Amino acid sequence: MGRGKIVIRRIDNSTSRQVTFSKRRNGIFKKAKELGILCDAEVGLVIFSSTGRLYEYASSSMKSVIDRYGRAKEEQQLVANPNSELKVSLNCDLKSCRS
Amino acid sequence: MGRGKIVIRRIDNSTSRQVTFSKRRNGIFKKAKELGILCDAEVGLVIFSSTGRLYEYASSSMKSVIDRYGRAKEEQQLVANPNSELKVSLNCDLKSCRS
DNA sequence: CGAGCTATATATAACGT
DNA sequence: TACGTTATATATAGCTC
Numbered sequence: 001m002g003r004g005k006i007v008i009r010r011i012d013n014s015t016s017r018q019v020t021f022s023k024r025r026n027g028i029f030k031k032a033k034e035l036g037i038l039c040d041a042e043v044g045l046v047i048f049s050s051t052g053r054l055y056e057y058a059s060s061s062m063k064s065v066i067d068r069y070g071r072a073k074e075e076q077q078l079v080a081n082p083n084s085e086l087k088v089s090l091n092c093d094l095k096s097c098r099s
Numbered sequence: 100m101g102r103g104k105i106v107i108r109r110i111d112n113s114t115s116r117q118v119t120f121s122k123r124r125n126g127i128f129k130k131a132k133e134l135g136i137l138c139d140a141e142v143g144l145v146i147f148s149s150t151g152r153l154y155e156y157a158s159s160s161m162k163s164v165i166d167r168y169g170r171a172k173e174e175q176q177l178v179a180n181p182n183s184e185l186k187v188s189l190n191c192d193l194k195s196c197r198s
Numbered sequence: 199c200g201a202g203c204t205a206t207a208t209a210t211a212a213c214g215t
Numbered sequence: 216t217a218c219g220t221t222a223t224a225t226a227t228a229g230c231t232c
Contacts, residue, residue: 001207002228008136015199020228021138022200027226028130031209032144034107035127039120040149045131046168050139054171066165069145072153100224101211114216119211126209130226201232208226215219 021049029057042068120148128156141167 011017025047036043036059044065047055058065110116124146135142135158143164146154157164 001209001226003205003207003230004228005207006137006228008133010139011137016228017138019200021134021140023227024130024134024138028127028134030226031123031127031130035120035123035146037107038105038110039116039123040109041120042147044143044145046143046164047134048141048164048167048171054168054175056168062168065145065147066168068147069153069155069161069165072147076153100209100226102213102222102224103211104224105211115211118217122210129209203231204227204229206226206228208224210222210224212222213220215217 017050025049025055029055032057033059044069116149124148124154128154131156132158143168 011020028047029045032043032045035041041059042065043057043059044062045057046062049055056062110119127146128144131142131144134140140158141164142156142158143161144156145161148154155161
């Protein structure tokens with residue numbers, strides 16, 4: 001998206017990499033916000049630059065996103081590896097929640 | 100970006116919302132991957148659709164991103180609220196790491 | 199440097215099937 | 216309803232200041 005087409009590989013020149021990082025970081029944060037609003041989704045985005053600096057965006061709060069992520073992952077594990085008497089009822093509950 | 104300009108507000112029609120969600124989700128994941136590669140950044144993206152389904156992308160692993168996020172947040176707290184004898188040495192260390 | 203400025207490359211909204 | 220298509224809106228690469 002620009003004057004010339006680029007190949008997606010690490011930008012060697014440090015200055016160019018910083019400039020591109022700044023521009024694209026702004027772009028992806030905007031996209032994340034739009035997705036959250038347009039589609040009523042909960043979005044969490046964490047980015048560490050190559051210099052180690054943290055940038056973040058969450059449509060709600062990062063804590064909320066990470067907590068929910070942990071719970072969702074636990075559910076995935078249970079469904080993939082059912083090993084308790086909760087299997088049947090849990091599967092039913094999950095399926096009924098899906099669109 | 101399309102046949103018509105849209106306003107960024109929640110899409111009321113459920114079907115349209117799902118379609119837009121699917122397209123934009125793909126788009127933002129692509130952007131996240133490109134940013135990670137081009138700029139040598141560590142990226143973590145978590146999205147919960149309005150139906151509650153989880154979608155995720157991490158340039159490394161989500162665990163790595165979340166762990167690093169937690170550590171970065173702790174550092175931010177320490178720098179913002181210095182309340183220990185570690186203040187001076189920690190500030191020095193952090194500053195020397197910045198570009 | 200960091201902040202704009204276009205020309206182009208991409209993403210995607212509105213339609214077709 | 217889920218997939219292609221394509222006209223348009225956006226993002227952004229390379230420059231300029």
